[in-house]
Amino acid sequence: MSAQSALLKEIAGPAGQNLNAQELRADARREQLRLLALLAPSLFLVCAIIIVPIGWLFWLSLFDESGALSAANYARFFEQASYIKTFITTFKVAFIVTGACVLLGYPLAYMLSQLPRRAASICLIFVILPFWTSVLVRTYAWLVILQRKGLINSWLIDLGVISQPLPLANNFAGVVIGMTHILLPFLVLPLYASMKTIDTDCLRAGMNLGASPAATFRQIFFPLSLPGLASGVVIVFVLCLGFFVTPALMGGGKVVMWAMRMEQTTSLYSNWGAGAALGVVLLVVTLALLGLFQWLLGARTTGVWSSR
Amino acid sequence: MSIAPSALPISMRRIEKRFGSVPVLRDLNLDVEAGEFLTLLGPSGSGKTTLLMILAGFVRANGGSIKVGGDEIITTPPHRRNIGMVFQNYALFPHMNVFHNIAFPLKQRGVAAAETAQRVEKALELVKLQGLGERRVDQLSGGQRQRVALARAIVFEPRIVLMDEPLSALDKGLREHMQIELRALHRRLGMTTVYVTHDQREAITMSDRIAVMNGGRIEQLDQPETLYAAPKTQFVAGFIGESNFVPVESRNGSVWYEDRRIQTEAPTPPAGPHLMVVRPEKLRLVTATEPSAGINVLDATVSDIIYQGDSFVCYASLRDGRQLTLRDYCRSDVLARLPAPGQPIMLGLDAKDTILVAAEG
Secondary structure, eight states, rough: OOOOHHHHHHHHOOOOOOOTHHHHHHHHHHHHHHHHHHHHHHHHHIIIIHHHHHHHHHHHHHHEEEEEEEEEEEEEHHOOHHHHHHHHHHHHHHHHHHHHHHHHHHHHHHHHSSSSSSHHHHHHHHHGGGGSOOHHHHHHHHHHHHSSSHHEEEEEHHTTTSSOOOOOOHHHHHHHHHHHHHHHHHHHHHHHHHHHHHHHHHHHHHHHHOHHHHIIIIIIIHHHHHHHHHHHHHHHHHHHHHHHHHHHHHHHHSSOOOOHHHIIIHHHHHHHHHHHHHHHHHHHHHHHHHHHHHHHHHHHHHHHEEEE | OOOOOOOOOOEEEEEEEEEETTTEEEEEEEEEEEOOOEEEEOOOOOSHHHHHHHHHSOOOOOOEEEEETTTTTTTOOGGGGGGGEEEETTOOOTTTTTHHHHHHHHHHOOOHHHHHHHHHHHHHHHTTTTTTTTOOOSSHHHHHHHHHHHHHHTTTOSSSSEEETTTTSSSSHHHHHHHHHHHHHHHHHHHHEEESSHHHHHHHOOEEEEEETTTEEEEEEOHHHHHHHSBBBHHHHHSSOOOOOEEEETTTTTTETTTTEOOOOOOOOOOEEEEEETTTTTTEEEETTTTTEEEEEEEEEEEEEOOOSSEEEEEEEEEESSSSEEEOOOOOOHHHTOOOTOEEEEEEEGGGOOOEEEEOO
C-alpha cells in the first residue's frame, strides 16, 4: 500500500464517523467531571448552610408543642391579633425606613457621582466608615444622642428652642432613625455605582436638544439611575424586614418587629415550632415581594436593564 | 424639509480658554458662513473639541464672543441655543426606543403628537431608517446608531449642526460611505455645519472649508484644494496629506537646494532657510534624456520599493541621507522601468507643484 492511500484511509476513518469522535467525547466528559469536582466544596456549603436549615425550619414549623403534626403554628397568625400587629409594624418600619433612605440617599449618591474622582473617593470613605463599626455600638451611640437627656434634647433645651425633651428614643421614631442610619450605605453604594455609569454625553445631548437642566434630570438621569435605585431599595427593604438589634434597643419594648417576635417565641417560650413558622412566613412574604418588585420593575425598565 | 431657511452664519471673536493655567484656545477668531460645511481639523490637544464644546455651550470660555446671525450667544445656556449636535459616542438615550430618541427635541419644544410622528418619520426616511422607530437602541448596529443620532440632531431644524468626530467609531468602509451620505445630506438641507475630526482625508472629502488647528490657534483656513496645494506652514503641509521636507535656502532672489537652483511658480520667499514640500504623488521618475525645463530634478538612490497592487511606493534617499517617498500607479510603462533597490535614480518635481514653507523650529 502506498503512503498516499494509507493517508486517505486514515482521513476517511470508519464510515459515517468523525475523526477521533469517541476520544473527543470522552475528553469533554472528563472536563465536565473535573469542573464538577472543583464546584463540589461550594455546592456542599450551599446545601449545608442554606438548603438544610431552611428545610429543617419548614419541618419544625409543622409540629405543635406536644410534637404532633398540626397546622396550629400557622393558624395562630390569624387567630392572635398580636401577630397581625407585629406583621403590620414590621412592614410599616420597613416602608418608612426605606423611604427615608431613598430621600437621604438619592441626593447623596447624586452628589458623589458628580464630584471629581478624588473628592468622591474621600466622601465615599465617610459613607463606608460606619460599616466598620458594630451595629450594637452604633445603636448605643444613637441612644446617647437621642435619649431624654441626650445630646440633641439638651442642646435644644439650652438653646431655648423647646422646654420639654422631644421623645426621640425608645419609640417608633428612634427605631426609624437608628435603622435609617445603619441601612443608608446599602442604598447609596449600588445607586452611586449605577449613577457613575450614566454617560455625561447623554445629559449633554438632553440639554443640547432643548431640555432644561431640570427636564434633563427628570427625563434622562433619573430613569437611567432607576436600576441602581431599585437594587438599593430591595436590599434595604429586605434587611428591614429581618432587622433585630436596633428595634430591640431603640424601640424601648414598644416597637415589636418580626425578628424580635421570633426571638421571644424561641428563647422566652421555647416554642420552636411557632418560631419556625414565623421564619417561614417572613421568608415567603419576602420572596413574594421580591418577585413582585422584579416583575413591576422588569416591565418598566427592560430597555435600561438590557442595555447594560 | 427643504433647504434650511434657518441656516445662520457664526462669528467667533477672540475666544480664549484656559484649563487651570494651561491655555487651550488663544485669541481665536473664526467666521462660518450660513449653510457652510466647515471642519475643524487638528491633532488631539489642538483645541478643536474644546471650541466645539464652547459653541454648544457645555464649556464656558474665559473670554470672547460668539454671534449666530448677529445674536450674542456666549452666555446662553445650551438648551436655549437651538444647535443640533452629533456626539462621538452618539449619546443616544438607552431607555428610549429610536422613535422617542428622535422625538425628544420635538417633545421639549411642545410639538403636537401628530406633527411629531410625521417629522420623526421624515427624519428616519432622510437617514434611511424607515420602519425602525420601534427598535431599542441596543438592537441597532454602529452605523444605524450613527444615523439615529444624526436624525435626532436635525429633526428640530436647528440653525446650526455640530458634529464631534461622529464617524470615528465606525469601520473604514462604513465610514467612507457615511462621509458621502453626510455630505449629500448637508447639500440637501443646507444647515450651517461645524465638523470636528482629526482625520485629514475625512476633512478633505466632506468640507467646504477646513480650519487646521494647532496649539489652540487656527493655522490656516481655506478650501480643501487650496489647503492641499498651497499650505502656508510646515505644520499644515505635514498634517494635510503625506509630505517630505527638503531644506532649501533663499538667497540673491532665488531658491537653492545645495548647488541646484529650484524652479517654482510661487514668489521667491525672503532670504534664509526654507523647506520644500515634496508630496509622494507629485514626484516622478525621470531619465537623463528628458528636457528639464520647468522640472526640478533631485538625484537619489532607491532604498526600497513596495508593491501595493494598484500602486507602488518607492523610498529613495538623497545624497544627504534624507528620505523621499514617491508613489505612482502601476501602469505597464511605469512598471517596465521600475528601478531596483540600490540603483541611482532621478526624481522630477514640476515647478508648478513646488511648494515652499518657512522652516519651523
